[in-house]
Amino acid sequence: MKEGFTGRLLTAVLFILLILFLPSPSNTQQQKPLCFNHAVIIDGNGGAPLEDGSIVISGDRIEAVGYLDQLKVPSDARMINLKGKTVMPGLADMHVHLCGGWDGMSTDMLGYQRYLNSLLYSGVTTVLDLGNNLEYILQLRQEVGEGRIPGPRIYCAGPLINGADPSWPSISYALSSVHQIPKMVARLKRVGVDVVKAYSGLSNQMVYALASAADREGLRVFVHQSSKELADLGITAYAHMFDEDISEDFMRLMKAKGIRCITTLAVTESGIGRRFVDLSFLDDPLVEHTTPPWFLKDLKSWVSRTINTNSNSHSIYAQREQVLKRAQRNTKKMFDSGIVLAAGTDAPHPGVFLGEGIHRELGLLVEAGLTPLQAITLATKNAAVLIEDEKEWGTLSSGRLANFLVVDGRPDKDIRQTRNIEMVILEGKILNRDKLKFDEKKDPGFRVNK
Ligand SMILES: [Zn+2]
Numbered sequence: 001m002k003e004g005f006t007g008r009l010l011t012a013v014l015f016i017l018l019i020l021f022l023p024s025p026s027n028t029q030q031q032k033p034l035c036f037n038h039a040v041i042i043d044g045n046g047g048a049p050l051e052d053g054s055i056v057i058s059g060d061r062i063e064a065v066g067y068l069d070q071l072k073v074p075s076d077a078r079m080i081n082l083k084g085k086t087v088m089p090g091l092a093d094m095h096v097h098l099c100g101g102w103d104g105m106s107t108d109m110l111g112y113q114r115y116l117n118s119l120l121y122s123g124v125t126t127v128l129d130l131g132n133n134l135e136y137i138l139q140l141r142q143e144v145g146e147g148r149i150p151g152p153r154i155y156c157a158g159p160l161i162n163g164a165d166p167s168w169p170s171i172s173y174a175l176s177s178v179h180q181i182p183k184m185v186a187r188l189k190r191v192g193v194d195v196v197k198a199y200s201g202l203s204n205q206m207v208y209a210l211a212s213a214a215d216r217e218g219l220r221v222f223v224h225q226s227s228k229e230l231a232d233l234g235i236t237a238y239a240h241m242f243d244e245d246i247s248e249d250f251m252r253l254m255k256a257k258g259i260r261c262i263t264t265l266a267v268t269e270s271g272i273g274r275r276f277v278d279l280s281f282l283d284d285p286l287v288e289h290t291t292p293p294w295f296l297k298d299l300k301s302w303v304s305r306t307i308n309t310n311s312n313s314h315s316i317y318a319q320r321e322q323v324l325k326r327a328q329r330n331t332k333k334m335f336d337s338g339i340v341l342a343a344g345t346d347a348p349h350p351g352v353f354l355g356e357g358i359h360r361e362l363g364l365l366v367e368a369g370l371t372p373l374q375a376i377t378l379a380t381k382n383a384a385v386l387i388e389d390e391k392e393w394g395t396l397s398s399g400r401l402a403n404f405l406v407v408d409g410r411p412d413k414d415i416r417q418t419r420n421i422e423m424v425i426l427e428g429k430i431l432n433r434d435k436l437k438f439d440e441k442k443d444p445g446f447r448v449n450k
Helices: 002-021 112-121 134-145 178-191 204-217 228-232 248-257 265-271 279-283 293-308 313-337 356-367 372-378 381-386 415-419
Strands: 034-041 050-058 061-066 078-081 085-089 091-096 124-129 153-156 160-162 172-174 196-198 221-223 260-262 404-408 421-426
Touching: 091 356, 091 381, 112 124, 112 421, 124 381, 134 153, 134 178, 178 204, 196 204, 204 221, 204 228, 228 248, 248 313, 260 381, 265 313, 265 356, 279 293, 313 356, 356 372, 356 415, 372 381, 372 415, 404 415
Parallel strands: 034 078, 034 085, 091 124, 124 153, 160 172, 160 196, 196 221
Antiparallel strands: 034 050, 050 061, 085 404, 404 421
């Protein structure tokens, strides 16, 4: 009896030891290095692409980029021939709200996987969330960051910081006094937001107090409103492009203070209604494969109710188009003056989709007068510069995270070709894009006023 017990104990101990010292599944399944070769490589820096280039990755990092005969390719590397394809950095959308709805009231939080999937499907590997429910976005960022749910890398601001009567109450902090600011900013720092977002209801005095408190905590302030006066108050970035004409003096001030600007031309275009003149963009696979059919149906009926039924709608949008044209002129002027611009969309918004939106933004940047390569730089390298993490991602070079896309064609010649995504590589792993498509069976299906 005693011996039997000892024997069982010994077996149990051996079994436990075996489990402890067996290589874990992740070790045994360690992915071999990958060598993508014979591709056109756009590295995100804005220079001429490398024709017939190669990129070697190991684990989650880029090992090397260059010509195949000049690279040290590990002998066990899997070779992937990409003749006729282009490799470019994963895209970053530096102005989103990861809450799924349109209007701030119908935020769809449980649907997070659907819109994280639509971002990945469209090749967006990084986002900056510029206003959300604090606890929700912190949790989402942590879950994605620790690999428990798939999604692009998330940076976040937490709530919109606004005056006493905020426009988006569910995702805002309302301030009634400057004296509330130091404690509030200290708390935001403690919970780990990446930036602070100031909204339009704040007085200049409040923005100044916010920027000073944020500076003491080592945080940067991004502002919603395109107000020139704010440039003197200690802010780091404007979250939207100016749609009023700006002067050379103002641009000099922005440059001297290192103030950056996020372009968000996509939301301007949708805001003036121009996007809805031709609805064929809803058939783009980047929208169609990732969006619930009811969402598209609702959008079409919203468009026909609010835009197409008005016989003057086209002429109204033509007048309003000047708003977009001014924003595009400012974009080109700021770019030429050397101000750091980063691409963002303000998705979700009617007509601006999480994922497809950044491709539309690229198109609008080219329409503004940037070359396709310059536009791509705004959604790659400059996006990383905006958030001061350019040593980690944004360009294709040795040591950076292996976040990149394989696209069919030449987006450096025709920006629309960024849409022809064939492969998304996120932190060294080739994603299964079929699994990222909208799947009604897996979606929570929340719908306001069903
Ligand atoms: Zn926004």
